[in-house]
Amino acid sequence: ITPDSITIGGKSYPTDKFTNATPTILEKTTRQLHQIPTHPIAIIKNLIESTFPGFKQYDNFSPVVSTKENFDDLCFAEDHPGRAVTDTYYLNEKVMLRTHTSAHQLQVMTESDKMLITADVYRRDEIDSSHYPVFHQMEGAQLFDAKTAVEDIRKEIVADALNTTGSIHTTDATVITPENPKQDCHDEAAMLATVDHLKHTLNRMVRALFAHEKDLQVRWIDAQFPFTSPSWEMEILYQGKWLEVLGSGIIKQDILRNAGKPDKIGWAFGLGLERLALILFGIPDIRLFWSQDERFLRQFEPGTIQKFKAFSKYSPCIKDISFWSTEGFHENNFCEVVRDVAGDIVEDVQLLDEFTHPKTNRRSLCYRINYRSMDRNVTNAEINEIQEKLREEVVNRMKVELR
Numbered sequence: 001i002t003p004d005s006i007t008i009g010g011k012s013y014p015t016d017k018f019t020n021a022t023p024t025i026l027e028k029t030t031r032q033l034h035q036i037p038t039h040p041i042a043i044i045k046n047l048i049e050s051t052f053p054g055f056k057q058y059d060n061f062s063p064v065v066s067t068k069e070n071f072d073d074l075c076f077a078e079d080h081p082g083r084a085v086t087d088t089y090y091l092n093e094k095v096m097l098r099t100h101t102s103a104h105q106l107q108v109m110t111e112s113d114k115m116l117i118t119a120d121v122y123r124r125d126e127i128d129s130s131h132y133p134v135f136h137q138m139e140g141a142q143l144f145d146a147k148t149a150v151e152d153i154r155k156e157i158v159a160d161a162l163n164t165t166g167s168i169h170t171t172d173a174t175v176i177t178p179e180n181p182k183q184d185c186h187d188e189a190a191m192l193a194t195v196d197h198l199k200h201t202l203n204r205m206v207r208a209l210f211a212h213e214k215d216l217q218v219r220w221i222d223a224q225f226p227f228t229s230p231s232w233e234m235e236i237l238y239q240g241k242w243l244e245v246l247g248s249g250i251i252k253q254d255i256l257r258n259a260g261k262p263d264k265i266g267w268a269f270g271l272g273l274e275r276l277a278l279i280l281f282g283i284p285d286i287r288l289f290w291s292q293d294e295r296f297l298r299q300f301e302p303g304t305i306q307k308f309k310a311f312s313k314y315s316p317c318i319k320d321i322s323f324w325s326t327e328g329f330h331e332n333n334f335c336e337v338v339r340d341v342a343g344d345i346v347e348d349v350q351l352l353d354e355f356t357h358p359k360t361n362r363r364s365l366c367y368r369i370n371y372r373s374m375d376r377n378v379t380n381a382e383i384n385e386i387q388e389k390l391r392e393e394v395v396n397r398m399k400v401e402l403r
């Protein structure tokens with residue numbers, strides 16, 4: 001079923017045994033939700049951009065990148081799990097759909113010291129109300145002269161503090177540990193100043209986004225990324241739960257060297273726009289962002305966050321499918337077939353039951369598929385037809401045996 005080549009954005013790419021990007025996914029590359037001014041994704045993007053004055057904005061890069069740009073340039077190990085065909089969409093062995101906006105860091109750093117990059121990113125995943133194989137990220141980075149960073153940053157933070165209003169509670173003390181180390185090449189004072197600037201800038205950004213939360217709680221948790229060290233995730237306390245908002249850290253110096261900027265030191269962060277838009281607008285299901293229904297699209301205005309008014313919830317239709325699984329079975333591959341056959345009509349896929357036959361050692365899986373349209377009632381007859389097609393395709397593509 002794989003064609004000889006895939007054409008996207010007017011360019012053609014030969015396929016090979018790595019090819020796993022499906023037509024359903026490739027179609028999504030034309031949507032560019034972050035460029036539609038009345039779309040919640042774009043509204044959040046624009047609000048965030050307004051808290052980064054003087055940053056150069058990029059939101060127009062092709063989603064097709066090389067594995068070098070997405071992984072190698074960013075110091076991903078050869079065997080990093082992110083590279084797996086079960087997690088990433090490949091056009092062929094060397095060409096893929098970006099899994100994060102960091103894929104453009106190096107290219108942009110050669111021409112800019114303050115940058116924001118927004119783009120659609122692609123990851124193979126399970127199916128539920130908060131996961132979708134396409135989502136949107138914003139990447140930010142700022143570089144300083146390593147020699148004068150301490151002074152430059154101190155001045156900037158003092159000036160900024162003078163025109164800031166509102167309070168924020170954050171665990172600001174930065175503790176450097178062997179597990180989350182300083183890079184040998186960095187001067188400690190310059191690195192710590194850059195971390196202060198990173199945290200200050202991102203605290204200011206969330207405070208603007210959550211302007212209605214009187215008492216926003218923020219915490220910084222040690223993290224690990226191949227392209228930053230030290231690294232942190234920012235979490236905010238939202239409705240009683242700590243919610244991960246972004247990943248960040250001090251840029252690996254090799255990247256700055258490759259960008260032709262060996263004498264700079266810098267921070268970078270990356271955040272997911274859907275997660276913020278879901279909670280800020282009160283949107284119950286991630287599929288809604290892709291809805292073409294006017295009842296969704298007409299609700300929003302540029303520059304304002306207003307609560308989503310749900311249109312009625314339509315009735316679900318639940319179907320189970322059971323099969324004997326095979327050696328290389330991966331849930332993401334199963335979900336891919338489900339998306340391909342049924343599209344956005346599937347709300348949720350759950351593993352209901354799993355057992356290994358004591359004699360044959362074969363593994364049996366039972367998945368429950370929850371079908372529900374967001375804009376109309378579905379009929380049992382129509383879902384039966386889809387389910388029948390799914391049963392066929394699961395056998396064809398995954399070589400499993402239905403039970």
Ligand code: PHE
Pocket residue numbers: 099100101102139225228246247248249268269270271
């Ligand atoms: N690219 C990372 C991700 O997708 C986020 C990140 C960006 C982390 C920049 C650190 C610096 O998870």
